[in-house]
Amino acid sequence: MEILGLDHLYLAVRDFAASESFYDRVMAGLGFKKGDLAVGGAPHAHYFNRTMQLSIRPARDGTPDHDSYAPGLHHLCLQARTRSDVDAVFAMLRDLGIAASPPALYPEYNPEYYATFFEDPDGIRLEVVVRVSHRDRIVERWDDLEGFVNPVRRLEQREAGESDPSQDPGAEDSTD
Numbered sequence: 001m002e003i004l005g006l007d008h009l010y011l012a013v014r015d016f017a018a019s020e021s022f023y024d025r026v027m028a029g030l031g032f033k034k035g036d037l038a039v040g041g042a043p044h045a046h047y048f049n050r051t052m053q054l055s056i057r058p059a060r061d062g063t064p065d066h067d068s069y070a071p072g073l074h075h076l077c078l079q080a081r082t083r084s085d086v087d088a089v090f091a092m093l094r095d096l097g098i099a100a101s102p103p104a105l106y107p108e109y110n111p112e113y114y115a116t117f118f119e120d121p122d123g124i125r126l127e128v129v130v131r132v133s134h135r136d137r138i139v140e141r142w143d144d145l146e147g148f149v150n151p152v153r154r155l156e157q158r159e160a161g162e163s164d165p166s167q168d169p170g171a172e173d174s175t176d
């Protein structure tokens with residue numbers, strides 16, 4: 001069995017019309033297409049590209065506002081090919097009047113992590129990041145990754161000729 005990627009993600013929004021206007025502009029600018037098929041009698045907007053779909057639907061009345069630190073969605077990150085793509089997303093957002101952070105490196109996440117951040121009308125955090133070489137390496141070396149916990153670190157240790165502490169019969173599997 002192999003999971004190939006994220007197929008679709010649904011976001012519940014407080015003001016469907018305002019969110020649809022926001023997402024129409026942003027997703028069109030990102031090269032997505034749109035479908036407007038209602039589901040269960042409720043309006044939906046389905047934004048899709050070659051590999052994934054992001055849909056919005058009305059939130060139920062009386063539900064609390066979105067809180068990135070409550071259980072549930074913290075943020076949604078879309079991946080771009082290059083830094084210039086991230087720069088272009090930032091420029092597009094700025095031209096649309098949408099506040100976004102200037103693209104920058106975030107070495108605390110990864111030395112190559114270059115991203116811009118913004119929010120939708122409900123305060124759902126969105127991000128566009130350049131694909132880092134770490135992701136490419138995982139794809140390229142997938143069959144060499146062993147175990148469930150920290151397989152990349154274990155591969156790096158094997159390549160460096162270091163012993164793998166998880167292979168010590170008395171060692172516990174680490175999650176760091």
